Every structure is written in C-alpha cells, then in structure tokens.
Amino acid sequence: MRGDRRLTVRLIANELGMNWDSIWKIITEDLGMRKVCTKMMPKLLNDDQKDRCMQVCQDILEHLETEPDLLRRVITCDESWIFEYDPETKRKSLQWKSLMLPRSKKARQSKSKVKVMLIAFFDVRGIVHTEFLPRARRLTSTPTKRSCSCPEHPTAPGREEHRLMEQPPYSPDLAPCDFFLFPKLKGVIKGTCFEDVEDIKMAVTTELWRIPEESFQECMEAWQRRMGKCVRL
Missing domain, CATH: 3.30.420.10 (Ribonuclease H-like superfamily/Ribonuclease H)
Known part of the structure; x- marks a missing residue:
C-alpha cells in the first residue's frame, strides 16, 4: 500500500487473501489512516x-x-x-434518509x-x-x-x-x-x-x-x- 496509495480495500483483501472487514479495521483503526481526495491547487509553487x-x-x-x-x-x-x-456541490446536496428509502438522484449539471x-x-x-x-x-x-x-x-x-x-x-x-x-x-x-x-x-x-x-x-x-x-x- 505504501507503493500505491490508491489501492482499494477490496484489492488489498484479495491480494492478501483476507476478508474486507479485517483489512478495513487494520487500515482505519490500527494504522489510523483514511482515504482522502487530492487537494487541488491553482498552481504548484516552486x-x-x-x-x-x-x-x-x-x-x-x-x-x-x-x-x-x-x-x-x-x-x-x-x-x-x-x-x-x-x-x-455534492456535499451541499447531502440529506438524511431512512434505510428503507432509496437514495435521491440528480442529473449532472x-x-x-x-x-x-x-x-x-x-x-x-x-x-x-x-x-x-x-x-x-x-x-x-x-x-x-x-x-x-x-x-x-x-x-x-x-x-x-x-x-x-x-x-x-x-x-x-x-x-x-x-x-x-x-x-x-x-x-x-x-x-x-x-x-x-x-x-x-x-x-x-x-x-x-x-x-x-x-x-x-x-x-x-x-x-x-x-x-x-x-x-x-
């Protein structure tokens, strides 16, 4: 994972022959890691x-x-x-829903x-x-x-x-x-x-x-x- 930090939990689980829940627990709880998006900058400064x-x-x-x-x-x-x-934004459109209701959909604009x-x-x-x-x-x-x-x-x-x-x-x-x-x-x-x-x-x-x-x-x-x-x- 250190060589490719974009690996998914499922790929790691398949590679190691372990279940998804165990890999998720190791990554998030034991290693204290979380997956985040790359921060977009207007320019990378020299x-x-x-x-x-x-x-x-x-x-x-x-x-x-x-x-x-x-x-x-x-x-x-x-x-x-x-x-x-x-x-x-996608975050601004977040809304609460019960488990029984389907997720709302919205066309890309x-x-x-x-x-x-x-x-x-x-x-x-x-x-x-x-x-x-x-x-x-x-x-x-x-x-x-x-x-x-x-x-x-x-x-x-x-x-x-x-x-x-x-x-x-x-x-x-x-x-x-x-x-x-x-x-x-x-x-x-x-x-x-x-x-x-x-x-x-x-x-x-x-x-x-x-x-x-x-x-x-x-x-x-x-x-x-x-x-x-x-x-x-």
Missing part, C-alpha cells in the same frame, strides 16, 4: 515562489507589529465570476455560460465598494489587483496618501477575498437559477451587505494568522 510568499508575509507582519491599528485601515479587493446558474464579473472591496468593517464589469473586461490590468491599500497619515487637510501592500502570488489561502468573501457569497447563491444578469447583480449585492461586521473582523484576524503560519512553515 521554491522561488514559496520564498516570495514567505517574504511578502514577513513584510506585512512586520508592518502590523510597528502599526498595531494597520488591520483596521486595510482595504482589500479582488474579482470573481458570478454565474447565472452554478450547480450546488454544468455552469451556465451567462456570467458577470464582480469586483469587491472590503475592510474590517464591511463592504466598501462593489462593481460589475461587462463580460469582455477584467481587472487584471489594474495595479490594485490582489493588493491591500492602506491610508497613511494625511499630508494636508482633506488629503490622504495610500500605499499598496503586495499579496503573495498564487496563494488563495492568503488572499482574504479567496478564503473568506467569495466562498461565503457563493455558498449562499450556489444552486440558484437567476433570471438574467440584473437579477444576479441584485442578489449578489444583497448577500454581500448581509454579511455581519463581525465576520469581516474575524477574516482580518484569520488573514494575520494565515500569514504567520506561512512564515512558520
């Missing part, structure tokens, strides 16, 4: 990219040490596609081709700004993509300077929109069939503004913990 992630996290954490109120002044943003219909690009900005208090772009446009050419903008001390009355804080590349686990905002939003609207693009925009805007302030505060605290974990690892 050593240089991992070093860059660590360096970016270290820089931000150093800023947080010297400026204790920095998290309260950070505004982060990102973009994501919102579909007219995005089928619910795919995302609709009708979609709209959402750009969302938020800080520790909540949503700051949202915008929907036409399908042909994206935010990738904008320098604030996946960045955090923090106001510094005003240099003149009524004026504030801002600086950009770089986010680690290819690391959705370290981007507040990716690990918090978009999953929270899409978890609610997933499985909903919208009438048109305007219906999508209205529903998305409503759900975003329903997220309580406490959740945004917890997100920023989690962001700091995740960066610390990245540096430690």
Whole structure:
C-alpha cells in the first residue's frame, strides 16, 4: 500500500487473501489512516515562489507589529465570476434518509455560460465598494489587483496618501477575498437559477451587505494568522 496509495480495500483483501472487514479495521483503526481526495491547487509553487510568499508575509507582519491599528485601515479587493446558474456541490446536496428509502438522484449539471464579473472591496468593517464589469473586461490590468491599500497619515487637510501592500502570488489561502468573501457569497447563491444578469447583480449585492461586521473582523484576524503560519512553515 505504501507503493500505491490508491489501492482499494477490496484489492488489498484479495491480494492478501483476507476478508474486507479485517483489512478495513487494520487500515482505519490500527494504522489510523483514511482515504482522502487530492487537494487541488491553482498552481504548484516552486521554491522561488514559496520564498516570495514567505517574504511578502514577513513584510506585512512586520508592518502590523510597528502599526498595531494597520488591520483596521486595510482595504482589500479582488474579482470573481458570478454565474447565472452554478450547480450546488455534492456535499451541499447531502440529506438524511431512512434505510428503507432509496437514495435521491440528480442529473449532472454544468455552469451556465451567462456570467458577470464582480469586483469587491472590503475592510474590517464591511463592504466598501462593489462593481460589475461587462463580460469582455477584467481587472487584471489594474495595479490594485490582489493588493491591500492602506491610508497613511494625511499630508494636508482633506488629503490622504495610500500605499499598496503586495499579496503573495498564487496563494488563495492568503488572499482574504479567496478564503473568506467569495466562498461565503457563493455558498449562499450556489444552486440558484437567476433570471438574467440584473437579477444576479441584485442578489449578489444583497448577500454581500448581509454579511455581519463581525465576520469581516474575524477574516482580518484569520488573514494575520494565515500569514504567520506561512512564515512558520
């Protein structure tokens, strides 16, 4: 099994001439193992990219040490596609049933081709700004993509300077929109069939503004913990 971790319990039982229950008990109880799916990543980072992630996290954490109120002044943003219909996940469709009832069935469905690009900005208090772009446009050419903008001390009355804080590349686990905002939003609207693009925009805007302030505060605290974990690892 060490040579091929995809072996099934039945194949191991047949190979060793033992019954299925005994093999299952040895694997799960005696060896404490369980079978899990491979975790899908947007990109497998090379050593240089991992070093860059660590360096970016270290820089931000150093800023947080010297400026204790920095998290309260950070505004982060990102973009994501919102579909007219995005089928619910298999896990979301789980339901209780008695032993006598047959398992419910559902035809495989795919995302609709009708979609709209959402750009969302938020800080520790909540949503700051949202915008929907036409399908042909994206935010990738904008320098604030996946960045955090923090106001510094005003240099003149009524004026504030801002600086950009770089986010680690290819690391959705370290981007507040990716690990918090978009999953929270899409978890609610997933499985909903919208009438048109305007219906999508209205529903998305409503759900975003329903997220309580406490959740945004917890997100920023989690962001700091995740960066610390990245540096430690």
